[in-house]
Amino acid sequence: MSFRDLRNFTEMMRALGYPRLISMENFRTPNFTLVAEILIWLIKRYEPNIDIPTDVETEADRIFFIKAVVLFMGSKAHIKLNTKHLYQAEGYAVKEMLKITSVLYNSMKTKQMATEDVVKEDKNNFKFDLSSRISDLKAARQLASEITSKGASLYDLLGKEAELREMRTAAIARPLEINEIEKALRAAIKETLVSVEKTKEMRSNVVSDETSLDSKLKKKKQDLERHQKRLQTLQSVRPAFMDEYEKIEEELQKQYEVFVEKFRNLTFLESQLNEYHRLEQERFEENENTLRIMQHKIREEERDLMKSSLKDSDSDLDVLEDEGSDSDLEESRPSKPRPTRTSLMGGRGARFIGNMLAGDSDEVSFYSKCLCVQHTFFLCPAELQRVNYFLVYLQLSFEGCPLFSNPD
Numbered sequence: 001m002s003f004r005d006l007r008n009f010t011e012m013m014r015a016l017g018y019p020r021l022i023s024m025e026n027f028r029t030p031n032f033t034l035v036a037e038i039l040i041w042l043i044k045r046y047e048p049n050i051d052i053p054t055d056v057e058t059e060a061d062r063i064f065f066i067k068a069v070v071l072f073m074g075s076k077a078h079i080k081l082n083t084k085h086l087y088q089a090e091g092y093a094v095k096e097m098l099k100i101t102s103v104l105y106n107s108m109k110t111k112q113m114a115t116e117d118v119v120k121e122d123k124n125n126f127k128f129d130l131s132s133r134i135s136d137l138k139a140a141r142q143l144a145s146e147i148t149s150k151g152a153s154l155y156d157l158l159g160k161e162a163e164l165r166e167m168r169t170a171a172i173a174r175p176l177e178i179n180e181i182e183k184a185l186r187a188a189i190k191e192t193l194v195s196v197e198k199t200k201e202m203r204s205n206v207v208s209d210e211t212s213l214d215s216k217l218k219k220k221k222q223d224l225e226r227h228q229k230r231l232q233t234l235q236s237v238r239p240a241f242m243d244e245y246e247k248i249e250e251e252l253q254k255q256y257e258v259f260v261e262k263f264r265n266l267t268f269l270e271s272q273l274n275e276y277h278r279l280e281q282e283r284f285e286e287n288e289n290t291l292r293i294m295q296h297k298i299r300e301e302e303r304d305l306m307k308s309s310l311k312d313s314d315s316d317l318d319v320l321e322d323e324g325s326d327s328d329l330e331e332s333r334p335s336k337p338r339p340t341r342t343s344l345m346g347g348r349g350a351r352f353i354g355n356m357l358a359g360d361s362d363e364v365s366f367y368s369k370c371l372c373v374q375h376t377f378f379l380c381p382a383e384l385q386r387v388n389y390f391l392v393y394l395q396l397s398f399e400g401c402p403l404f405s406n407p408d
Helices: 003-016 032-046 059-076 083-088 091-123 131-159 161-173 178-236 242-325 327-332 366-376 381-397
Strands: 341-344 351-353
Touching: 003 091, 032 059, 032 083, 032 091, 059 083, 083 091, 131 161
Parallel strands: none
Antiparallel strands: 341 351
16 A cells, blocks of 8 residues: 555545545554445445445454445445455555546536536537547547447457357366376476576586685785785885986976077067067158158149249239340339349240359258249249259258358
């Protein structure tokens, strides 16, 4: 008996409405009175009109009562019960009574479900769903096919029952032959003796194997002890080269420390060198970008000045004609040192002066010299702009050095 069966039995009896409270401790010891009372109540619940003896005082009455209960449940409910377990009236009797209780409990549950289904059908008369009945239809078809096949096999077996009954009766009525029985017994005894001999041989082999294994085990133990002693002697003796080995190990440790220090310094210097190269490369790229921007600006301004020079060429010719008409006025004015035009500028019609004036003082600034160049040479605006950019470039390149030196 398990605790689970006892718990299920008590719960089912409570659900069926048994008036007495059943405890799990009632079946620890035999209690035939309680078992008889429960069986009578279950049979009355199954068949209220049944007449069954209720006297269980003597041993014969108890045996008669158990047989009557088993016969009734076997014939009416097709439930097979064990009379021995029921007569014990303890945990094993609970298992037998649980069979009857489970049938009654399932029928009660089925009835409740049927009533609930009827109520639901009454509420949903016009909401019948055919898909919910498809599984039931499949199960019904399968059961019908199984019933047909089992009925056919049962019919065939019942048809052969007449022949089988005659053969069975003949085999039972045939007298036993002592000689055949003796031969069979002798053969069985012989086979048993052969198996016993084989078992003895195997046992002797096992004993011999055991002795050989014991000898091998002893030999291995002796070898192990000898090797352990040898190991202990080797560990206790200091090798001759151990001093030299320790000295070389100390030198190796020192060399390793020197190597680590040099390697660290080398790594640091390589990182510094890479940083220096990177800075030089950035400085070089920055200078190149500055020169490229300056060249680009010079080219753009040259292009703009070339366009403006074409427009100013006509105005220069008009100025030359006006100077011829005003020559008389200039003769009456006091003379000043000014440059003379000796030739025309090739390709453009502009004229330039052949000499260059310089100031008397040696402390002439760079910008005064630039103005001197601009006033001395009568150049077109594009060329003057180019000269200015060239002078600015020289000033940036050689800052602090005068562009023009003293002629003395």
